[in-house]
Amino acid sequence: MIEASKDSVLSIKKISALDQGPYSLEVASGDCIVITGESGVGKSVFLRMIADLIPNEGQVFLDDKERNFFPAPEWRKRVTYIAAESGWWAQTVKEHFANLDLVRYWLPKFNLKETLLDADILQLSTGEKQRMALLRAISAKVRFLLLDEITSALDPKTVLVVEKCVQELQQQNIGILLVSHNMEQVQRLATRHYQLTADQLVLCE
Numbered sequence: 118m119i120e121a122s123k124d125s126v127l128s129i130k131k132i133s134a135l136d137q138g139p140y141s142l143e144v145a146s147g148d149c150i151v152i153t154g155e156s157g158v159g160k161s162v163f164l165r166m167i168a169d170l171i172p173n174e175g176q177v178f179l180d181d182k183e184r185n186f187f188p189a190p191e192w193r194k195r196v197t198y199i200a201a202e203s204g205w206w207a208q209t210v211k212e213h214f215a216n217l218d219l220v221r222y223w224l225p226k227f228n229l230k231e232t233l234l235d236a237d238i239l240q241l242s243t244g245e246k247q248r249m250a251l252l253r254a255i256s257a258k259v260r261f262l263l264l265d266e267i268t269s270a271l272d273p274k275t276v277l278v279v280e281k282c283v284q285e286l287q288q289q290n291i292g293i294l295l296v297s298h299n300m301e302q303v304q305r306l307a308t309r310h311y312q313l314t315a316d317q318l319v320l321c322e
């Protein structure tokens with residue numbers, strides 16, 4: 118249901134910022150690569166570099182196209198960063214979505230009721246907000262999602278619900294790069310697991 122979900126590769130080549138890196142990594146469609154590491158080591162900075170939300174050196178390619186080929190908003194539609202606390206600007210849920218038909222297709226898969234579309238944002242539980250934030254990122258253009266501790270504020274049952282949504286997105290051929298402190302989550306989701314240090318990504322077997 119996401120447009121043509123063709124196979125893509127996100128190639129990160131020697132990116133660095135704020136005395137961190139250089140980091141290189143390849144993420145393919147359908148991957149769920151999990152990044153762990155000590156608090157403050159720079160996991161969020163790493164994801165934000167990829168989304169070009171902070172100035173950084175190095176290159177990122179989406180297939181054969183370098184990041185600079187895209188205007189920044191277009192890049193972020195394809196390679197989208199979602200923080201632990203998602204930002205909302207309008208009053209109701211539905212005002213945040215351009216394509217409500219696409220959203221209605223996804224709501225049941227995310228275990229969300231359609232009536233929530235008319236709800237005030239303030240009414241949503243944290244778990245509902247996180248799932249809605251994932252839905253908001255799903256557009257015809259999204260290829261890779263950069264998920265930054267998106268389940269950190271959720272109870273164990275809701276964590277599993279959100280994880281199921283992440284797996285659903287993987288099945289739709291979206292590539293996922295996920296930061297987590299939860300080792301059980303790593304076991305459940307990771308197709309590859311790396312530990313991030315100040316200057317490298319170490320593959321964990």
Ligand SMILES: Nc1ncnc2c1ncn2[C@@H]1O[C@H](COP(=O)(O)OP(=O)(O)OP(=O)(O)O)[C@@H](O)[C@H]1O
Pocket residue numbers: 135154155156157158159160161162163171
């Ligand atoms: N825009 C910025 N400018 C300068 N320093 C920053 C910026 N963003 C983050 N930092 C610093 O970079 C370091 C790494 O922060 P980051 O949030 O990436 O850590 P983290 O590994 O995600 O931590 P945690 O697991 O606690 O969330 C911190 O010292 C932080 O203060």
